[in-house]
Amino acid sequence: MQCPKDKGESLSSIILSGNLAAHQCPVCEGTWVSADDYESWQASLSDRSIEPVPADLDLGYEPSPLDAKGGLCPDCGGYLARARIGLKHPFYVERCVKCGGVWCDRGEWPVLEHLGLHVAVEQLFTSDWQLRSREREYLDRERRATVEKLGDDLAQRVFDLADQLAKHPNGDFGVAYLMRRFEQ
Ligand SMILES: [Zn+2]
Ligand SMILES: [Zn+2]
Structure with a gap:
């Protein structure tokens, strides 16, 4: 399995959030979660509800320079769609449009985990979620x-x-x- 951001680099197995099987690039430290692994992990969770985060929240996290770089799915070669996480330093989570595998650049998964968004990454890609996040952003600004x-x-x-x-x-x-x- 190859890193979607570093050509020719192989991903190695790691565990995220205690018991989620995943893969990590030794060079850029991005993580890949295959759709099957993610779905079976999700099935073990009791609460999978998520809420929009306060805009301009500063977690001291600077997005990886690779965040802006596009990539293809390490599992099926599909296109990785992007979903914006609107913090003080916004970043994008990526997800394969074909199989649903999830890519996080270095440091993104811990931030999602901190915000409780890691339990329902697929929801971040829905228009409903994007709308609710924009509303939240607007209310915070006001x-x-x-x-x-x-x-x-x-x-x-x-x-x-x-x-x-x-x-x-x-x-x-x-x-x-x-x-x-x-x-x-
Ligand atoms: Zn990499
Ligand atoms: Zn895929």
Whole structure:
């Protein structure tokens, strides 16, 4: 089995996350998980739900220079599609469009594991996930802008009020009041 990023380099067997059979390139330290190995590992997990991560989260991880390089599947030669992980330093996870095997450049798997995204990598490639991530990114940006304009204290009170109104059965009356109050 050859490294999709380093021509002619053979991958050797390793174990990820305690019991997931995988392969690693000795040169670039990228990891490959074959679809069968991944699926049987997933079947052993009780919880496979994932949530979008906060945009601009800084885990001190710098993506590998090989992250931008395309590659072909070491198992079937299929094209490796890319899914963006939108952290402060965004990176891309790769997955074979034909067989579903997963490639992570050096350091990406531990980050996915840290974020709890490693349990459902295939979901990262769905349009639903990409949409939810963009929404999360948008909300985080809006929140940061609000803090910048209003200061921590007042911004926090606005967020708390918004939460309370959202939970209250007649919360929309409060929202309508505020909108009318500032209409002119
Ligand atoms: Zn390599
Ligand atoms: Zn493949």
